[in-house]
Amino acid sequence: MGQRPRKLTPEASPLHQLGAEMRQIREDRGLSLRELEKKVRFSHSYMARVERGDQTPSADLVAAYDRELNAGGSLIRLHKRIISDSESSASRRVYVSNPGLHVSKTPVSLVGDEGSEAPSSEGISVPVRTDDGRIIHVSLSRRAMLGALGSAAALSAAPEVAAAASSRSARLVSGMDPIEHFRATRRVLIDNDNLFGAHKVIPIVKQQIAAIKELREQRRGADRRALIQLQTQFSELCGWLTQDIGDFRASQHWMQQALEASHMSGDPELTNFILARRSQLAGDMHDAIEAVDVAEAAEDMATPGSRLAAVAATYGAHGYALRGEKDAAQRAYEHAHELRQNMDPDPASPWGVWLDAAYIEVQRAHSLSVLGEHAAAAEGFHQAISELPPGFHRDRGVYLGRAAVAHAGAGEAEQAAAMGLQALSIGLETGSARISRELAQLDGQLNQWRNVPGVTDFKEAMSEAVLRQV
Incomplete structure (x- = not known):
């Protein structure tokens, strides 16, 4: 019954x-x-x-x-x-003072749990300075965020994005096969996400997912399987974008959608990649057990000698760091390096192509910072920043922010403040919550050096950047 x-x-x-x-x-x-x-x-x-x-x-x-x-x-x-009505309510109540929260905790929703849980919301996590001088994170609608910033650059979407993805249905693009249109659009969206920030790209990604679902009704055989694979890829991309803006509930939703679609696609390598990404998401959410367990499952599933085994091992290593297991984390990173060095991946595979020794080392630097090894972490981030290609604008901001936190942890206040200012500039351009979370932590760390000239400049810039009212 x-x-x-x-x-x-x-x-x-x-x-x-x-x-x-x-x-x-x-x-x-x-x-x-x-x-x-x-x-x-x-x-x-x-x-x-x-x-x-x-x-x-x-x-x-x-x-x-x-x-x-x-x-x-x-x-x-x-x-x-x-x-x-929810967005109107949010825009009327942006200024928040909540002494019970710490800057590193989960963002506060201004419209209740319902609004923060919506996978389709375009929420952005932003830092707000409270009356007592702390910075907390507040979830705002994209509309409220753009209105508060008053930035012409933020209001105008990148022309490349509009040109490649302006229509809701791929069938309206003349002279191009719909499936190839979706593939080309995804490449453009990824490029523009890194340059202009996730909050501009998310609505277009969702439009593409809806269009793919519509087109699946009309296709059969290989075309339908290709569309399901594309739906998986777009869902994973939406999971990454919402992860970057700090909307972890939405990110979990989209990653679950991606995992389900990957099974339908019949592509085990794609499923393997989604599992590895879920381990990365768990790490960002400070869920150490999930990060380790999912990474191990992804590594076990990976074809021996594949790149994805090394990707999974890299994300699992950070899970050990979150658990405070320094030796286990170091062994896991060495294991990831060994897998990468000995891999014999399919050259046609698109998954994890960005994995190289430098990527593993920047993840290790993040773990070292978590473990309190601040000087070593700062050195690792400096190396990563020097090796980043020019187009990775937002990632540069993340690494700058993490390097600044590491320098502050090592007692190097002026260098921390200088790098924090660079990260803040990129954070304002991209709206990345990953950057703003690092800067909020840095702001608190630098309180003991608030009279140092460089630190004063950073704190004044943060005060101007955060939202006091809309």
């Missing part, structure tokens, strides 16, 4: 009202969640959470409900009104 559906409470919040309406229309059409799952290609568990009001639905899910249940646009209109 199936579990009795939980009684809904539409009066509890607008999200509960939307969920109740979605369930009512579905039941009026005589469909179970399992039956609807086959039509809309969203998991029944995700839909159940949405109907209960436990999770904000993506725009894609609401549109799928509306279409398959013949709701005549009513669900879409209700969803848009709720999102608009």
Whole structure:
């Protein structure tokens, strides 16, 4: 006997009202969640959470409900009104003073747990200085963030992105096969993400995923498998972008979507890559056990001699550092180097092509910083920065921020402040939460040297950069 559906409470919040309406229309059409799952290609568990009001639905899910249940646009209109009201509420309450939080903790949502959990939200984690001088992180909508910055550069999307991905459907691009269009668009989006920041790219990536899903209905055989592979790649990209802006719940959602699609694609190497990426995400979330266990599973799954085995071992090594196991972390990094040196990868494989000795060493530097080996960490980051190609703008900002934190940990205040200023400039351009988290930590570390001239300059720049009000 199936579990009795939980009684809904539409009066509890607008999200509960939307969920109740979605369930009512579905039941009026005589469909179970399992039956609807086959039509809309969203998991029944995700839909159940949405109907209960436990999770904000993506725009894609609401549109799928509306279409398959013949709701005549009513669900879409209700969803848009709720999102608009939430963003308006966020823009009125940006300034936050919450003494109970530390700068390194999870971002505070201004619109409640529902808004922060939405995989489709375009939230950005930004630093805010409180009345007592600390910096905390606050989740803002992209609209509020852009309005607060008032930056013409932030408001204008890169022309390359608009040119390559302006249409919702790949079929509208003349003279190019739709599948090749998606591949070319993904390459352009990746390039522009590094140059201009994730928050500009995320909406376009989501549009591409929706277009791929539409096109899958019309294709069969090899074309459909190619589209599923592309959907996996775009979902993984969305997982990375949301990871970079600090929206870890959304990142987990997109990585789960990527993992499920990778199984459908029939490409075990792609599945292997997604598993390795999930270990990296767990490391960013400071989930040491998950980082190690998923990395080990990915390495076991990898073809012997493949590059992906070394990728997985690299991410697993940071998990040991998060657990405070210095010797185990060092052994894991040496193991990653050994795997890389002895690998015989398929030259046609696109996965993990960026892995080289320098990449492993910059990950080791990050782990050394976590383990309190600040001088060695700073040296590792300096080496990584010197070897970065010119196009890796945001990554340079991340490494600068981490190097600054390492210098502060080593008691080198002026050098820490100088590198922090460089990282701050890139952070403002890209909106990367990875950079802002490092700078918030640095800001706290430098309090003991606040009268040092270089430190004073950094703190003044941080005060000007963070959002006090909208």
